[in-house]
Amino acid sequence: xxxxxxxxxxxxxxxxxxxxxxxxxxxxxxxxxxxxxxxxxxxxxxxxxxxxxxxxxxxxxxxxxxxxxxxxxxxxxxxxxxxxxxxxxxxxxxxxxxxxxxxxxxxxxxxxxxx
Numbered sequence: 001x002x003x004x005x006x007x008x009x010x011x012x013x014x015x016x017x018x019x020x021x022x023x024x025x026x027x028x029x030x031x032x033x034x035x036x037x038x039x040x041x042x043x044x045x046x047x048x049x050x051x052x053x054x055x056x057x058x059x060x061x062x063x064x065x066x067x068x069x070x071x072x073x074x075x076x077x078x079x080x081x082x083x084x085x086x087x088x089x090x091x092x093x094x095x096x097x098x099x100x101x102x103x104x105x106x107x108x109x110x111x112x113x114x115x
Contacts, residue, residue: 001026003115006033006095014094016108021096024115028096037088043081046095049102054080057104059092 003021005028008014021028031038038046047054054077058070064087065071070080084090094105100114 001099001115003028004031004097005029006031006038006091006093006097008032008034008093011093013106013108017094017096017105017111020108020111021115024112026115033088033091033093033095037085038091040081040085043084043091046097046102047081049097050104052104053077054084057084057092057095058090063087063089065090 003026005014005018005021007018007030009032018028018030043054043057047057050057058065058080060066068083068087069075070083070090092104092106096103096105096111096114098114103110103114105111
């Protein structure tokens with residue numbers, strides 16, 4: 001099974017999810033999404049797989065969310081996805097992708113649903 005984690009090694013939750021995946025006997029493809037941002041198409045596909053609107057994947061704390069005015073409800077989904085691609089720190093983490101589904105793993109135990 002190929003499992004990918006959009007990971008930020010500075011994030012305790014992301015590190016915990018990585019540990020859960022490895023404890024399940026899976027060595028995932030680890031993508032440091034801040035250094036290697038997912039494409040807008042990849043973000044859109046992940047959102048679709050999670051049945052999640054872009055706003056629900058936005059991270060506010062420690063990001064340019066406020067400076068970019070992303071709280072404006074007139075901003076389109078396409079523009080929000082473009083902002084996440086341009087500023088990947090805006091993507092809430094960790095996101096885990098597997099053949100069994102895609103999850104934003106908050107809380108970390110959500111990773112088990114797709115392993």
